[in-house]
Amino acid sequence: MASKPGTGGIREPPNEQAVLNMYEAMRSELSQVYSNITELEMQVSEHSLVINAIQPLDQSRKCFRMIGGVLVERTIREVLPAVLRNKEGLEEVVKKLYETLEKKKKDLTEFEAKYKIRLRKQEDSKEEGNKKEGNAQGVLVGAASSSQ
Numbered sequence: 001m002a003s004k005p006g007t008g009g010i011r012e013p014p015n016e017q018a019v020l021n022m023y024e025a026m027r028s029e030l031s032q033v034y035s036n037i038t039e040l041e042m043q044v045s046e047h048s049l050v051i052n053a054i055q056p057l058d059q060s061r062k063c064f065r066m067i068g069g070v071l072v073e074r075t076i077r078e079v080l081p082a083v084l085r086n087k088e089g090l091e092e093v094v095k096k097l098y099e100t101l102e103k104k105k106k107d108l109t110e111f112e113a114k115y116k117i118r119l120r121k122q123e124d125s126k127e128e129g130n131k132k133e134g135n136a137q138g139v140l141v142g143a144a145s146s147s148q
Contacts, residue, residue: 030101030104033097044091059076062075063078
């Protein structure tokens with residue numbers, strides 16, 4: 001899907017259901033980025049634990065490392081630089097994912113403002129004020145309520 005500069009890659013949806021589908025897809029992407037960040041931050045933490053555990057040890061000591069599903073025998077002198085490089089690479093990826101997250105949050109906020117989208121939980125907390133505004137238009141997102 002080609003996008004024009006300044007549009008954020010979003011084209012005009014034909015109806016409310018299409019708006020809802022696009023909104024849910026954007027929220028899903030945001031959730032996926034959060035999930036990826038969490039997973040990679042856990043890996044960075046694990047790398048830090050390994051680094052802190054092996055750094056003070058004798059550099060010629062035997063060390064085992066999993067490479068592509070195979071456990072290989074090395075020395076700490078060989079393993080420590082590789083683990084440090086991997087940790088730095090993971091930190092860089094996490095940094096880029098945070099930038100992506102901020103862009104997606106901004107796009108989602110703009111989409112919500114453009115189509116006057118309000119989440120049902122927000123709607124319920126403001127129910128008193130909105131009852132008086134019967135002519136307000138927009139897409140309401142949330143589970144359909146049962147007959148009242």
